[in-house]
Amino acid sequence: MSELVLATEGGDEMTLNMGPQHPSTHGVIRFIIKTDGEIIREAEPDVGYLHRAIEHIAEKCSYEGFMPYTDRVDYVAAMTANHVWAEAVERLGALPVPPRAHYLRVVSDELSRIASHCIALGAMAMDVGAITPFPYCLREREYVNDLMEELCGARLTYNYHRVGGVGWDLTDIWRDKVLRFCDHFDGVIEEFNRLITYNPIFIKRLARLAAVSTAEAIDFGLVGANLRATGFAYDLRADRPYALYDKILPRISWQTPVGKGEVGEVGDAWDRFWVRVEEWRWSVKIIREALAQIQETPHEFWTPPKKLKPKGEATARVEAARGDMHCYVVGDGGTNAYRARFRTGSFNAIAMVREKSAGLMVADLVALIASLDIVAPEIDR
Amino acid sequence: MARLGIALVCLALAPNVSAQASDAFVRDVRPTTLERGDTLVVECPGLVPVGTASVLIKGRFDGAPTLDGLVLTGRAAGGERVLVDVDQPLQARVGHPLRITDAAVEVEQYVGGTRTTWRSRPGEALTLTLFPRTFRNLTTALGDQVASSPGLLGHIPLPFVAAALMLLVALVIHLLIAPITGIVVVWERKVSGRMQSRFGPNRVGPRGWGQWLADALKLITKEDLIPSDADVALFRISPYLVWVGVFATVVTLPLSQGAIVADMNVGLLYVISVTSLTVVGILIGGWSSNSKWSLLGGMRSAAQIVSYELPAALALLQIAVLAGTLSPQEIVHAQGGLPHQWFIFANPFAFACFFIYFIAALAEGNRAPFDLPEAESELVAGYTTEYSGFRFSIFSLAEWTNMYVLGTIAAMTFLGGWNVPFVAAERLAGSPLLQGLSLLVMVAKVVTLVFVIIWIRWTLPRFRVDQMMTLCWKYLVPFAFAAFVGTAAWVWLLHALPALDLIMRWAMFAVGGVGVFLFFVGRVVHNFRATKLLHMDGKHFVMPFVERYIDKRLP
Numbered sequence: 001m002s003e004l005v006l007a008t009e010g011g012d013e014m015t016l017n018m019g020p021q022h023p024s025t026h027g028v029i030r031f032i033i034k035t036d037g038e039i040i041r042e043a044e045p046d047v048g049y050l051h052r053a054i055e056h057i058a059e060k061c062s063y064e065g066f067m068p069y070t071d072r073v074d075y076v077a078a079m080t081a082n083h084v085w086a087e088a089v090e091r092l093g094a095l096p097v098p099p100r101a102h103y104l105r106v107v108s109d110e111l112s113r114i115a116s117h118c119i120a121l122g123a124m125a126m127d128v129g130a131i132t133p134f135p136y137c138l139r140e141r142e143y144v145n146d147l148m149e150e151l152c153g154a155r156l157t158y159n160y161h162r163v164g165g166v167g168w169d170l171t172d173i174w175r176d177k178v179l180r181f182c183d184h185f186d187g188v189i190e191e192f193n194r195l196i197t198y199n200p201i202f203i204k205r206l207a208r209l210a211a212v213s214t215a216e217a218i219d220f221g222l223v224g225a226n227l228r229a230t231g232f233a234y235d236l237r238a239d240r241p242y243a244l245y246d247k248i249l250p251r252i253s254w255q256t257p258v259g260k261g262e263v264g265e266v267g268d269a270w271d272r273f274w275v276r277v278e279e280w281r282w283s284v285k286i287i288r289e290a291l292a293q294i295q296e297t298p299h300e301f302w303t304p305p306k307k308l309k310p311k312g313e314a315t316a317r318v319e320a321a322r323g324d325m326h327c328y329v330v331g332d333g334g335t336n337a338y339r340a341r342f343r344t345g346s347f348n349a350i351a352m353v354r355e356k357s358a359g360l361m362v363a364d365l366v367a368l369i370a371s372l373d374i375v376a377p378e379i380d381r
Numbered sequence: 382m383a384r385l386g387i388a389l390v391c392l393a394l395a396p397n398v399s400a401q402a403s404d405a406f407v408r409d410v411r412p413t414t415l416e417r418g419d420t421l422v423v424e425c426p427g428l429v430p431v432g433t434a435s436v437l438i439k440g441r442f443d444g445a446p447t448l449d450g451l452v453l454t455g456r457a458a459g460g461e462r463v464l465v466d467v468d469q470p471l472q473a474r475v476g477h478p479l480r481i482t483d484a485a486v487e488v489e490q491y492v493g494g495t496r497t498t499w500r501s502r503p504g505e506a507l508t509l510t511l512f513p514r515t516f517r518n519l520t521t522a523l524g525d526q527v528a529s530s531p532g533l534l535g536h537i538p539l540p541f542v543a544a545a546l547m548l549l550v551a552l553v554i555h556l557l558i559a560p561i562t563g564i565v566v567v568w569e570r571k572v573s574g575r576m577q578s579r580f581g582p583n584r585v586g587p588r589g590w591g592q593w594l595a596d597a598l599k600l601i602t603k604e605d606l607i608p609s610d611a612d613v614a615l616f617r618i619s620p621y622l623v624w625v626g627v628f629a630t631v632v633t634l635p636l637s638q639g640a641i642v643a644d645m646n647v648g649l650l651y652v653i654s655v656t657s658l659t660v661v662g663i664l665i666g667g668w669s670s671n672s673k674w675s676l677l678g679g680m681r682s683a684a685q686i687v688s689y690e691l692p693a694a695l696a697l698l699q700i701a702v703l704a705g706t707l708s709p710q711e712i713v714h715a716q717g718g719l720p721h722q723w724f725i726f727a728n729p730f731a732f733a734c735f736f737i738y739f740i741a742a743l744a745e746g747n748r749a750p751f752d753l754p755e756a757e758s759e760l761v762a763g764y765t766t767e768y769s770g771f772r773f774s775i776f777s778l779a780e781w782t783n784m785y786v787l788g789t790i791a792a793m794t795f796l797g798g799w800n801v802p803f804v805a806a807e808r809l810a811g812s813p814l815l816q817g818l819s820l821l822v823m824v825a826k827v828v829t830l831v832f833v834i835i836w837i838r839w840t841l842p843r844f845r846v847d848q849m850m851t852l853c854w855k856y857l858v859p860f861a862f863a864a865f866v867g868t869a870a871w872v873w874l875l876h877a878l879p880a881l882d883l884i885m886r887w888a889m890f891a892v893g894g895v896g897v898f899l900f901f902v903g904r905v906v907h908n909f910r911a912t913k914l915l916h917m918d919g920k921h922f923v924m925p926f927v928e929r930y931i932d933k934r935l936p
Contacts, residue, residue: 016673038846129843135577187912202842363759363845
């Protein structure tokens with residue numbers, strides 16, 4: 001007992017070890033927190049518990065053989081990691097991709113984004129103490145998983161994209177089901193907003209919490225929704241279009257959702273939440289438009305590369321659920337990559353925790369981690 | 382529930398006597414001595430008493446000597462009734478109307494300087510109902526019974542009989558409350574399941590209602606872990622303190638007109654003070670666990686419960702002002718069966734106080750949105766982090782029993798308690814059917830409130846520590862104080878204008894009751910219309926969630 005009270009370094013401070021097994025660290029992350037009662041003086045993230053040397057594995061597998069591993073880069077939204085690897089290798093080998101494959105990539109990416117935001121928003125609501133939004137989100141995620149299962153046979157680690165296209169074409173039945181899901185999901189967003197987004201207690205908890213300015217966000221390399229929440233409209237889909245987003249976005253009069261500080265400051269935790277809710281809406285619109293345009297494309301969905309031994313280097317960037325995902329790949333003329341490198345959003349986002357946690361309360365730290373949408377495997381790879 | 386136990390004991394002790402018990406209106410099983418502090422209700426048609434009144438009773442009670450002008454002090458009991466404190470022994474049977482032959486009752490009172498007198502006419506039927514201090518009276522009654530029995534039983538000293546009776550009552554309470562708590566737990570899980578589009582427990586027992594037994598059995602068979610470097614003695618004693626704090630309140634909570642263990646004249650005060658024992662247990666548990674999460678949970682709990690006791694007690698104080706008593710049974714008796722007779726609609730301040738009490742009681746019971754002491758997303762499991770097995774089960778038992786206690790207190794003080802609509806409280810005593818009905822009414826009110834508590838828990842996010850404190854000290858406490866002054870002023874005003882009471886009650890019922898209900902229904906309808914969710918069933922959709930895994934024939 002005496003140790004508990006007396007063995008605190010620096011007089012008033014108590015050192016708390018949060019994680020690696022803690023309900024709210026969203027995977028295996030550890031935070032070393034120095035607190036004064038409930039108020040945090042300092043929170044130091046300790047990452048690396050989930051490091052699986054994925055980039056090194058890329059050097060040991062063939063280009064096509066590495067595709068299933070990319071699912072594990074970010075297992076909450078595996079499709080975008082598939083996409084970025086496929087695109088990087090295609091650029092490296094200057095391979096052609098049929099337009100239908102691009103549309104399928106767009107549809108599967110956006111479905112994956114919806115599923116990922118379901119986890120992000122549901123888990124955030126649960127970390128703030130509201131449990132019911134989480135099962136609601138999981139229910140919707142299950143529908144997406146069902147759709148994915150029918151498309152590519154997997155519910156979590158899809159392995160759907162291929163170098164030069166995608167693995168399977170869609171069926172008309174599947175297309176109808178996705179459209180039906182989109183109609184359903186519009187209502188879900190409204191219900192979700194009523195249930196939690198505009199809940200007064202929820203707003204009270206998150207408004208003005210850990211507001212990040214645009215300059216800070218750029219300094220720390222924040223990407224995706226965390227960057228857009230600061231009021232800075234930067235979305236790869238609109239600003240550096242890949243796949244066929246440049247054909248889709250103008251048709252749905254795209255406007256990048258940015259944080260407006262509706263209930264507090266611009267860039268606070270509530271803005272980060274709200275931007276993700278808005279991304280749900282846009283994802284649904286993109287899916288509808290892509291499924292309309294895909295009808296006019298020829299049926300070819302995959303151009304398998306012959307003799308894939310590229311030389312040189314290439315970079316691909318994809319707007320993943322957790323923001324700008326880079327893949328840099330170097331080929332030396334062999335069947336394997338000489339070097340591969342992934343740059344993911346969570347690794348930069350977790351740096352914000354140390355920056356913003358001083359002065360917050362223990363309960364706020366949990367909300368802050370959740371609002372940055374940190375996924376442990378994406379930090380470490 | 383105590384009465385049940387007593388009746389069983391009576392049956393065992395004197396089977397020849399209990400046969401006559403059904404004829405209670407005319408003959409008594411055994412006359413019981415009423416003592417100082419017991420209460421009589423005098424019905425005086427045509428007089429609406431306000432405040433205190435003096436009551437003069439002349440006449441002859443059944444089987445008792447003639448009374449020559451028994452002067453008693455009474456006070457208004459709502460409607461045309463006076464509650465009279467007995468200040469000398471009377472022969473009568475507890476809980477049953479007393480027949481008085483050649484009775485004459487005079488009720489006298491001074492209102493605003495004028496004297497009002499009400500006299501019963503000769504030959505008019507008079508009802509005087511005795512309101513029991515059940516526990517004491519029954520203990521005494523049984524003690525008398527035993528002491529006067531022939532043979533060996535008669536030689537048992539009274540204290541031993543009383544002690545045995547208390548033990549029996551404690552047993553009955555636990556046997557009754559533990560299943561109630563278990564059912565509340567299963568019910569909460571089922572309701573939360575429905576709210577979250579999933580099934581709740583549905584495997585153990587009929588439709589899953591036996592789940593609490595399985596849970597309890599599992600917890601009991603688990604190892605009782607004590608962390609290293611924990612303060613063992615404190616660690617062990619903590620669950621019992623929490624347990625006592627919650628279970629001791631049950632003693633004075635009425636389930637129906639007859640089912641109460643001890644109708645103390647300081648009942649409300651007792652409930653408020655005994656509840657605070659839980660905070661000691663939680664604090665000790667958090668401290669002794671040798672875990673920082675437990676410690677944080679214990680600290681939060683101490684701050685929270687101590688703070689929220691204040692608005693809760695202040696809100697209940699209005700009831701003491703309105704009813705003029707702290708005794709649970711008399712508080713219920715001062716209300717009526719119909720909504721406009723409830724204290725919640727007595728005046729706007731009481732209406733506000735109901736919500737203040739409800740919020741404060743949620744916080745006192747560590748229920749969401751005030752579940753900070755055990756916030757699982759922040760503190761792992763708060764003060765229960767290091768507990769396992771039976772000790773943990775006691776913590777959760779206490780937590781869910783507390784929901785029932787909260788519901789009972791709120792129903793008893795604000796929502797009319799066990800009063801049955803259109804039936805006078807005095808008539809409940811004689812008829813087992815009406816007793817059952819009053820039990821049902823009470824249970825319905827408690828169940829509704831418990832449902833609301835569950836509903837709130839599975840809807841709202843959690844407050845932060847500072848916000849929780851702000852809500853208490855900046856809003857609830859000042860509002861409760863203001864409401865207290867308001868209620869006092871209102872009661873004072875009623876002394877001058879008694880007719881205002883009924884007008885205000887109906888107005889409050891129309892605005893507060895019907896208005897709020899209609900607003901709620903309108904909101905629900907609006908939400909249903911605003912959100913058009915498609916039904917994603919198996920016909921339209923690939924593989925619907927859940928149904929794939931669970932046999933549809935099962936509930």
